[in-house]
Amino acid sequence: xxxxIGVAAVSLFLAGCSDGMPTDATEAQSGDGTDTIExxxxxxxxxxxxxxxxxxxxxxxxxxGVRLGPEEALKFAxxxxxxxxxxxxxxxxxxxxxxxxxxxxxxxxxxxRLYDAPRMMVRDPTLRRWYDMMHESPEQSTRxxxxxxxxxxxxxxxxxxxxxxxxxxxTRELWDRHLDILDRYNEPGxxxxxxxxxxxLMPGGNNLHRVVMFRDxxxxxxxxxxxxxxxxxxxxLWDYMDAYEENTGGKVLAIPHNSNLSNGIMFELTxxxxxxxxxxxxxxxxxxxPVVEATQIKGDSETHPFLSPNDEFAGFGVAGWELGNxxxxxxxxxxxxAGSYVRxxxxxxLTLEQQLGVNPYAFGMIGSTDSHTALATGxxxxxxxxxxxxxxxxxxxxxxxNLGTRVGRFGxxxxxxxxxxxxxxxxxxxxxxxxxxxxxxxxxxxxRMVVRLxxxxxxxxxxxxxxxxxxxxxxxxxMGGELEDSGRAPTFLIxxxxxxxxxxxxxxxxxxxxxxxxxxxxxxxxxxAWSEREMDGASNSPVxxxxxxxxxxxxxxxxxxxxxxxxxxxxxxxYAEGQxxxxxxxxxxxxxxxWVLFDAKRFGLDLPANVVEANVIQERAYSSPxxxxxxxxxxxxxxxxxxx
Amino acid sequence: MIGKLLRDPLAHFLIxxxxxxxxxxxxxxxxxxxxxxxxxxxxxxxxxxxxxxxTMGRPPTDAxxxxxxxxxxxxxxxxxxxxxLGLDRGDPIVRxxxxxxMDELAGxxxxxxxxxxxxxxxxxxxxxxxxxxxxxxxxxxxYFSSExxxxxxxxxxxxxxxxxxxxxxxxxxxxxEMAQVFGTQFAEEVARLAAGPQWQGxxxxxxxxxxxxxxxxxxxxxxxxxxxxxxxxxxxxSRTIQARREKAYEVLRDAYRIEVE
Numbered sequence: 038x039x040x041x042i043g044v045a046a047v048s049l050f051l052a053g054c055s056d057g058m059p060t061d062a063t064e065a066q067s068g069d070g071t072d073t074i075e076x077x078x079x080x081x082x083x084x085x086x087x088x089x090x091x092x093x094x095x096x097x098x099x100x101x102g103v104r105l106g107p108e109e110a111l112k113f114a115x116x117x118x119x120x121x122x123x124x125x126x127x128x129x130x131x132x133x134x135x136x137x138x139x140x141x142x143x144x145x146x147x148x149x150r151l152y153d154a155p156r157m158m159v160r161d162p163t164l165r166r167w168y169d170m171m172h173e174s175p176e177q178s179t180r181x182x183x184x185x186x187x188x189x190x191x192x193x194x195x196x197x198x199x200x201x202x203x204x205x206x207x208t209r210e211l212w213d214r215h216l217d218i219l220d221r222y223n224e225p226g227x228x229x230x231x232x233x234x235x236x237x238l239m240p241g242g243n244n245l246h247r248v249v250m251f252r253d254x255x256x257x258x259x260x261x262x263x264x265x266x267x268x269x270x271x272x273x274l275w276d277y278m279d280a281y282e283e284n285t286g287g288k289v290l291a292i293p294h295n296s297n298l299s300n301g302i303m304f305e306l307t308x309x310x311x312x313x314x315x316x317x318x319x320x321x322x323x324x325x326x327p328v329v330e331a332t333q334i335k336g337d338s339e340t341h342p343f344l345s346p347n348d349e350f351a352g353f354g355v356a357g358w359e360l361g362n363x364x365x366x367x368x369x370x371x372x373x374x375a376g377s378y379v380r381x382x383x384x385x386x387l388t389l390e391q392q393l394g395v396n397p398y399a400f401g402m403i404g405s406t407d408s409h410t411a412l413a414t415g416x417x418x419x420x421x422x423x424x425x426x427x428x429x430x431x432x433x434x435x436x437x438x439n440l441g442t443r444v445g446r447f448g449x450x451x452x453x454x455x456x457x458x459x460x461x462x463x464x465x466x467x468x469x470x471x472x473x474x475x476x477x478x479x480x481x482x483x484x485r486m487v488v489r490l491x492x493x494x495x496x497x498x499x500x501x502x503x504x505x506x507x508x509x510x511x512x513x514x515x516m517g518g519e520l521e522d523s524g525r526a527p528t529f530l531i532x533x534x535x536x537x538x539x540x541x542x543x544x545x546x547x548x549x550x551x552x553x554x555x556x557x558x559x560x561x562x563x564x565x566a567w568s569e570r571e572m573d574g575a576s577n578s579p580v581x582x583x584x585x586x587x588x589x590x591x592x593x594x595x596x597x598x599x600x601x602x603x604x605x606x607x608x609x610x611x612y613a614e615g616q617x618x619x620x621x622x623x624x625x626x627x628x629x630x631x632w633v634l635f636d637a638k639r640f641g642l643d644l645p646a647n648v649v650e651a652n653v654i655q656e657r658a659y660s661s662p663x664x665x666x667x668x669x670x671x672x673x674x675x676x677x678x679x680x681x
Numbered sequence: 682m683i684g685k686l687l688r689d690p691l692a693h694f695l696i697x698x699x700x701x702x703x704x705x706x707x708x709x710x711x712x713x714x715x716x717x718x719x720x721x722x723x724x725x726x727x728x729x730x731x732x733x734x735x736t737m738g739r740p741p742t743d744a745x746x747x748x749x750x751x752x753x754x755x756x757x758x759x760x761x762x763x764x765x766l767g768l769d770r771g772d773p774i775v776r777x778x779x780x781x782x783m784d785e786l787a788g789x790x791x792x793x794x795x796x797x798x799x800x801x802x803x804x805x806x807x808x809x810x811x812x813x814x815x816x817x818x819x820x821x822x823x824y825f826s827s828e829x830x831x832x833x834x835x836x837x838x839x840x841x842x843x844x845x846x847x848x849x850x851x852x853x854x855x856x857x858e859m860a861q862v863f864g865t866q867f868a869e870e871v872a873r874l875a876a877g878p879q880w881q882g883x884x885x886x887x888x889x890x891x892x893x894x895x896x897x898x899x900x901x902x903x904x905x906x907x908x909x910x911x912x913x914x915x916x917x918x919s920r921t922i923q924a925r926r927e928k929a930y931e932v933l934r935d936a937y938r939i940e941v942e
Contacts, residue, residue, distance in 0.1 A: 131861065537862075537864025537866075538865055538866070601889055602846055
């Protein structure tokens with residue numbers, strides 16, 4: 038017996054200092070990956086990842102019920118089978134190449150600690166009520182977290198929950214352990230595990246959240262703690278990022294998301310204090326936030342039909358989410374939309390650049406999941422829910438959501454979530470992070486289409502016959518880059534290859550935004566390539582719909598329509614010298630069933646006809662833009678290509 | 682004098698306190714004198730100092746270490762008394778924590794153990810599949826949007842691919858990479874072809890049809906121990922811990938008769 042106690046003491050001692058880690062990460066695993074693998078000359082394939090995943094460390098995810106932590110999250114993302122919290126096995130059909138675990142920095146691990154505390158120690162009446170709800174049942178636990186999010190939005194979080202000194206100590210412990218785990222799973226050339234966190238600024242429930250992503254391994258990231266933000270200011274986050282880079286020599290960036298739930302304040306024309314935006318604010322924002330997350334489970338933020346009335350494909354993933362801010366404590370009105378959607382923000386950026394000499398909203402686009410289940414899946418036929426409360430089960434599609442239940446947001450408004458594609462020369466922390474910095478990234482709503490975009494002035498159709506990728510990189514700029522006006526219309530090499538395991542392509546479009554001679558911001562969507570179909574002959578007529586092969590009740594479709602690849606050399610027909618403009622590519626798939634129809638088939642649901650039709654969707658990809666700047670305009674964006 | 686004492690609130694407090702302690706002392710399990718000795722070993726002190734250092738980023742001063750020791754002692758005394766009073770019973774959190782510790786205990790030896798190289802080599806030999814890398818292939822491919830055209834091209838000898846943004850020839854590509862670039866169906870079918878100088882196919886992919894000239898194939902292989910020693914050790918450790926836990930549970934579980942009403 039005494040011997041047993043001895044063993045127990047040793048094992049507890051160990052658990053206390055090393056947390057029982059099996060082995061340490063190698064040097065290659067714990068750095069940024071520089072010089073660990075052979076790199077391609079040019080980025081040769083997109084690397085697929087999710088930059089926005091929550092685990093049981095997140096205050097809300099734990100309350101929603103998830104019991105999988107960072108380790109299971111990493112295993113799942115790199116392709117292993119894990120058991121989801123609710124007991125089902127879960128596996129990705131195709132592994133991801135990289136993952137950013139982005140647990141909320143505020144009250145990191147706090148719900149878990151509240152849950153684990155002895156009840157008599159929980160004296161605050163609100164906390165005690167949440168404690169009891171969390172222990173009562175999963176439904177009550179979910180309700181407790183909804184209350185917590187609303188309280189956070191209203192700045193009414195009980196003081197006892199965010200005692201800063203205690204919180205810092207707890208966060209340090211979690212963060213150190215977390216960084217160790219990331220290093221162990223980080224395998225240059227195979228799988229990249231990024232350190233990060235979500236910064237959850239939310240004045241009045243208006244979503245200003247950012248995912249913060251580090252380029253470095255634990256030697257550097259271990260010198261800081263995740264920066265809390267629920268009642269902060271965005272300049273505080275940028276100060277934190279500046280200090281990190283200055284003190285450690287590392288690199289860090291921030292990714293705004295769910296602008297669609299910000300009620301117009303994510304992309305304002307004014308500064309954060311309501312006055313005119315300063316050039317300094319614009320410069321800092323551009324430097325710190327090179328990329329936004331344009332699509333995820335909680336809706337798509339590309340554009341809204343109100344803002345883009347002539348865009349027949351606007352409005353994807355808008356239903357439900359357009360109603361108001363994150364907890365739906367404040368409704369949205371159409372005058373707010375321009376500050377809530379990405380395309381209008383890109384336009385505002387051009388206008389602001391004209392005034393300030395610097396564009397605060399010159400960002401690239403990615404997709405991600407924002408899953409709170411520790412499972413990074415954006416696939417329609419493998420949707421594990423926004424949080425553990427809606428992992429696959431019969432009722433999830435038609436139930437009200439935890440946020441805004443009575444106001445009109447339902448389960449079927451959730452998208453299955455998107456992915457981020459990064460054009461990099463190899464799969465390491467440094468290479469993928471640098472692709473984000475130079476905006477050579479794109480968003481998809483889940484399918485893995487391969488999208489190339491090069492802009493220059495002298496591309497010809499003949500380039501397709503040779504090594505056009507080399508031509509693109511050497512005689513032009515890739516997506517995310519900038520061109521200086523040359524007095525000639527810019528030309529673009531555009532290629533979209535379908536997801537080899539997914540649906541065919543309907544069409545490829547170029548979305549152009551510009552400021553016209555009168556100073557007005559304008560937008561236009563051009564169909565530039567499409568699959569074969571019956572045209573009506575008039576040269577200016579829009580391209581007719583591709584058709585629809587979706588079998589609603591079986592949740593299947595046929596690739597008998599659409600194309601495997603669409604590529605085109607395109608020249609801007611409306612170019613005018615001296616114009617500020619951006620161009621991005623939108624790739625549209627043929628119609629396919631969403632996760633809701635897969636659910637209906639699996640559980641034998643009888644869904645209302647409007648819900649069925651809303652869930653025959655055309656998934657898409659958004660490239661990062663290329664910007665055209667007037668000659669000798671001071672560039673403010675990140676460098677086009679990091680030669681290092 | 683006595684009367685004055687009876688009116689003094691401090692006296693009330695002391696008397697009430699003594700009474701409560703008296704009752705507590707009588708309640709619960711009888712005291713084993715050995716339980717009343719608390720020894721804080723040097724290792725435990727070092728553990729406290731290390732814990733402080735991990736939180737604050739520097740070792741504690743003597744005064745800070747004294748304070749840590751004082752806090753630890755206080756906790757230990759109260760903890761032992763709580764146990765004696767049975768406060769651990771019927772508490773779901775204590776129950777869960779103790780169960781988790783039993784699991785840890787079962788794996789504890791393994792966490793500490795340094796397996797010999799021989800053991801690890803044997804582990805690798807017994808579990809090659811966990812370490813196997815996929816096959817590596819070198820091939821050319823020509824793409825056709827229809828099966829008929831692919832067949833015609835195959836008969837014509839040297840096929841000319843239709844335009845598509847896929848590599849026409851690849852060298853030493855891993856199967857898992859092939860699935861990313863060409864899709865899972867193509868990767869699986871090409872992996873089944875025999876290598877040779879001739880064009881084969883057509884092979885179906887998500888894009889259409891392909892003719893393939895598979896010039897070299899290296900079967901999936903298990904890297905030599907020298908290259909993957911760390912991975913073998915990590916795998917040995919985590920799987921052995923898991924197996925011990927299951928085994929330990931089985932042994933304990935077998936001693937119970939469980940009825941679920």
